[in-house]
Amino acid sequence: xxPGIVSDPASLLSSAVDPECSNMTVFRPEYRTSGKFxxxxxxxxxxxxxxxxxxxxxxxxxxxxxxxxxxYICFMIIALSGNGIVIWVFSCAKSLRTPSNMFVVxxxxxxxxxxxxxxxxxxxxxxxxxxxxxxxxxxxAFIGSISGIGAGMTNAAIAFDRYRAISRPFDGKLSMGxxxxxxxxxxxxxxxxALFPLLDIWGRFVPEGYLTSCTFDYLTKTAENKIFVxxxxxxxxxxxxxxxxxxxxxxxxxxxxxxxxxxxxAKKMNVDSLRSNQNDNQVSAEVRIAKAAITVCxxxxxxxxxxxxxALIGAFGNQALLTPGVTMIPACTCKAxxxxxxxxxxxxxxxxxxxLQKRLPFLKINEPEPPADTKSDTTVxxxxx
Numbered sequence: 382x383x384p385g386i387v388s389d390p391a392s393l394l395s396s397a398v399d400p401e402c403s404n405m406t407v408f409r410p411e412y413r414t415s416g417k418f419x420x421x422x423x424x425x426x427x428x429x430x431x432x433x434x435x436x437x438x439x440x441x442x443x444x445x446x447x448x449x450x451x452x453y454i455c456f457m458i459i460a461l462s463g464n465g466i467v468i469w470v471f472s473c474a475k476s477l478r479t480p481s482n483m484f485v486v487x488x489x490x491x492x493x494x495x496x497x498x499x500x501x502x503x504x505x506x507x508x509x510x511x512x513x514x515x516x517x518x519x520x521x522a523f524i525g526s527i528s529g530i531g532a533g534m535t536n537a538a539i540a541f542d543r544y545r546a547i548s549r550p551f552d553g554k555l556s557m558g559x560x561x562x563x564x565x566x567x568x569x570x571x572x573x574x575a576l577f578p579l580l581d582i583w584g585r586f587v588p589e590g591y592l593t594s595c596t597f598d599y600l601t602k603t604a605e606n607k608i609f610v611x612x613x614x615x616x617x618x619x620x621x622x623x624x625x626x627x628x629x630x631x632x633x634x635x636x637x638x639x640x641x642x643x644x645x646x647a648k649k650m651n652v653d654s655l656r657s658n659q660n661d662n663q664v665s666a667e668v669r670i671a672k673a674a675i676t677v678c679x680x681x682x683x684x685x686x687x688x689x690x691x692a693l694i695g696a697f698g699n700q701a702l703l704t705p706g707v708t709m710i711p712a713c714t715c716k717a718x719x720x721x722x723x724x725x726x727x728x729x730x731x732x733x734x735x736x737l738q739k740r741l742p743f744l745k746i747n748e749p750e751p752p753a754d755t756k757s758d759t760t761v762x763x764x765x766x
Contacts, residue, residue: 419592419705423511430515431588432600438705441591443509449593449709450506453499456716460496463723464489466737474736480560481542487564488535488677492719495528499716505593518595519579522586525596526575529715533621533685534567536678540628548635574617577609584609590708596688599695600703610696618689625678676725684718687711 417440420431467489471477501521505512546554555563578584578597584606587598599610688711694702738746 420511422509423592424514427511427514430518431511431592432598434600434700434703435588435590435592435705440509441705445706446506446509446591446593449591449713450503452713453503453506453716456713456720457496457499457503459720460492460716460723463720464493464496466741467723467733468493470733470736470740474732474740476732477736480555480557481546483557483560483564484535484539484542487567488532488539489723491528491532491535492722494524495532495719496716498524502594506591511588511592518588519586522595522597523575523579526578526586527571528719529685529688530574530617531567531571532719533617533681534570536681537621537624537628538563538567540625540632540678544628544631544635547632570616574613584613590705590712594709594712596712597692599692600700602696607696610692614689614692618685622682625682629675629678677722680718680721680725684714685711687714 418436419438419440420428420436421440423431468486471482471486471489498521501513501517505517511518542555542560576582578586585598586595587600588595597610597613598606691703691708691711694700734746737744
C-alpha cells in the first residue's frame, strides 16, 4: 500500500464531527495517525461531491496550496491581459477584421474564459481545499469544459482554414458568412458536452487532485460513466486532434511540393529563383503565420494530452497512478497554453505586431512597415492560428 493512503477509502465517509471544528468533517482517529486527509475541512453535506478516490490521500502541506494559488494568479494576469489585448486589437483594427481572423478572436475569447474562472481555484487554494463547495465546482468545471473543448475545435477550424488558404490561394479563403457558420457549429458542438454533466443528464462534474479544481468525473467505474468518458475522449480530443494533424500534414506536403516544382522550373530556365521581391514578402508572411498556427496547435496537443491520458487511466486503468499531485499537472498545463497563445500571435503576426506598435507604443515592438506594394498582400496573409 502506498504511503499516505488508507486501506479502506469508503470508511472515510463514516466520519464524525469534531466538537472543536463545528460543522467540519474529520476522520476517525485510526485514520489520523499521519495527519489530515483530503476533505478534512469539507462540510458533511458537501462530501457527496467528492469521489472516494481522493479521500484516501493525505492533505498536502499548506505551502503546496499556496504555491499553486500564486501560480494561478500569474496565469490569470498573463492570460487575461494577453488574450484581452488580442480580442481588442483584432476586433478594432480594420486591417485585421478579416473572416479568417474571426477564428483568432474566438480562440482568444475561449482562452480568456478559461482563465476568468481561476479566482475559484485561487480562493480554494488559499483556503486549503473545497472552500467554495459544489456550486463553485460546477461553475469552474462548466466554464472549463466549454473553453477547453471549444478551443480544440477552434484550433481544428484554424488548421482547416490555413490549409485552404495555402493550398488554394485564389479561391480557398473562407467568406465571413462561412466563418460565422463554422463558429456557430463549434459552439453547438461544444455546449452539449458541458451541459450534460452540469444538468446531471450524463456524467457529472467533481473535484479532482487537491480538491481545488473540478472537471469531468473520470473515476466512477460504472458502465454509463465509462461510455461517457470514451465518447468525451473521442469527440473532444480525438476528432480535433485528427483534424489538426491531417490539415497541417497536408499544408507541409503542399509547401514542399510547391517549392520542389519552383526549383525544378527555375533550373530549366537557368535562373536562381522564379519569385519576385513582392512574392518573397508575401510568402515570408504566410510562412510566419503558418508557423504561428502550427505552434498554437502543438501547444493545444501537448497541453490537453495529459488530461486525456488521466481520464482514460481513471476510467479504464489503474487508478492508483492518479495521485492528487499527478492530476494537478494537467490542470496546470491546460492553463499555461492559454497564457502562451496570445504571445505567439505577437511574435509571428506582422500586421498584429504593427497594430500593437501603433496602439501600445510602450511595448517597444519595432515592427517595420511593409513596402507599399506588399501591404495588401501581407494583410490578406494575416490568417491566424
